[in-house]
Amino acid sequence: MTAPAQETVPARETTARHAATGSAYAAALAGTPPFDGLRITGTERPTATGFAALTLFVTAEEPDGAERRFVVRAAPWDTRVYPEPRIAEQYELLRILGRETGVPVPAVHHCEPSARLLGGPFLVMDLVPGRVPPDFPSYHRQGWIAGLPEEDRARLWWATLEAMAGVHRLDADRLGLGFAAPPDGGPPGTAQQLEHYARHTAFFGRAGDPVLTEALSWLRTHLPPEPGPPGLLWGDARLGNVVYGEDLRPAALIDWEMTGLGPAEVDLGWFLWMDRFLSEGVGGERLAGLPGHEETAERYGELLGRPLGPLPYYEVLAGFRFALITSRVERLVLAARVMPPGVPLVLHANAKAQLRRALDRVTGRS
Template sequence: MSSAQPPGLDLEQVRGFLDRERPGLVGGPLDARLIEGGRSNLTYVVTDGTGRWVVRRPPLGHVLATAHDMKREHRVISALHRTAVPVPEPVLLCEDDTVTGAPFYVMEFVAGTPYRSAEQLAPLGAERTREAVLGLVDTLVDLHAVDPAEVGLADFGRPEGFLDRQLRRWGKQLAASRGRDLAGIDELHAALGRALPVSPAAAVVHGDYRLDNVLIGEDDRIKAVLDWEMSTLGDPLTDLGLLAMYSAKLDVPHSPVSTTAAAAGHPAPAELIERYAARSGRDVSSLSWYTAFAWFKLAVILEGIHYRYTLGQTVGAGFDRIGELVPVFIEHGLTTLQEG
């Protein structure tokens, strides 16, 4: 979507704010387009005809400030920009709702591609796909190697009891969107609770780490890790478990949930886990729990979407088939936990 005035962004007001706070940054009238594909916060590419920046703001009509905390996102990329983790350079944070209706922040524009499906990866070929995905693991190791205290993030989360809180949170989420019987999901939730592992030392956790949340450059290297809205201090293996889950082949024909795992050359979860262990020195012997938890979490998210679909609250194509996937995710979760 391209527009001189996209929804949720008052370009004249934003320009005025930038001129006041960073005189000389912008050289002319601003134009903007909303980047499609974002699941929560809104992302725009803004240009004055010469320079390009990215603006992030909460979704329109948002209620919970804590769920779309611009200051928090800006804080984590500001802290990580001084490390080996590739993040866009932060430019400015605006906490004044009167400028464009909600807090927002501005960061540099980074050129690159977010690969969202196996079809998108196909033109790269097997070898380049493999390198890009292995780079995802290496960047995750770099992220988890950051000392939170050294970059000013010592109070960025509550690592104590992290896994227990996560499990309870997603259990409540399931209860809130339960409109049908789901064989095995209570069994999976209970089994995860009984087998709760002891977390390693806390690290900065991305919270939604996968290939379509990074930008890959033409040299197949990661140019920027994006979408930090779920980041916190917690158990680093939750990021790895999620990555392992997204790297498993679903074997669901014409799945409405797109993954990159079926692309030629895409490394299997076991190889990604082994590479992470070798490079980080972390014990990954309980990784099956984290991967099973990721399957459970996604099953709950998909069930929530299905529940809203049954109430007529979703718009767009593919929602009618989301419900079919939930039992598949539950089964993967149970199998993964049993195999571990």
């Protein structure tokens, strides 16, 4: 199914709407599915839901008094992290995964392509109860995962890898998931993932950056062969995008903004890169009990039933993309003036430093 077109509005209009109060959000959503027939009793903007979207937790009441909880994910045009919001594609993907596969995802209820209500297109889905690991401060430093016994940390890690492998074992063609690929960059695969970001270095604010230029050149020169037909990619595959149940197994894989088509190594490389960034990348140590990256790669090959491609390549690819994204995030943070004057922003600097170290390893400079 082709995703519907998404409408955009001028930045001055979306900025005003983005600043709406909770009651204004409720008024905007009233009458929109699935809230027609329900009474909205509360809206909340959580503080730890990533950078790429406006997120609202909405509580509503059925006519019989039963309470329901939803998540609204909107993409205001002037504060978007990615070149295209792709809300409609996310909605259709979650709809298919929820109805036709065993991948744990939230049930979706509505996709609104218009930007008039919340400043950008949005989707509505169930709020899945459970716990989500923090990114800042890192789960390696504090939080509920740090409080688990080591054997439970390992159990959570392997359960996450099994759920991710379930995504990668899907037959994307049979499910009709061609729309998940980015709209530019050539045929689906590793090269498309690379070139999609390469085409938007100016949008991310890093055109001509020497570290990213070197990384892009190395990635193009060392592009590996595809291991098989392109499969579905989660995109932002990491512990912080999983809702965990009491049994420490994934109750839902969330945040599919970066979805695409390509080899599973793209997701695995990102997963390992983000785990490294949230430990080594911020000057910390990995939690004891979490399986090592080599052990993880070996097990993941077993889950896929095939040898893995060169993971150092896919980790550099992850580092290239992450450095671009963190650059865009910092520009948005500075523009919004949400940090006190004089407070240094180190997210992008840390991301680029980790990419520099990875380039040194793969080029033999370290």
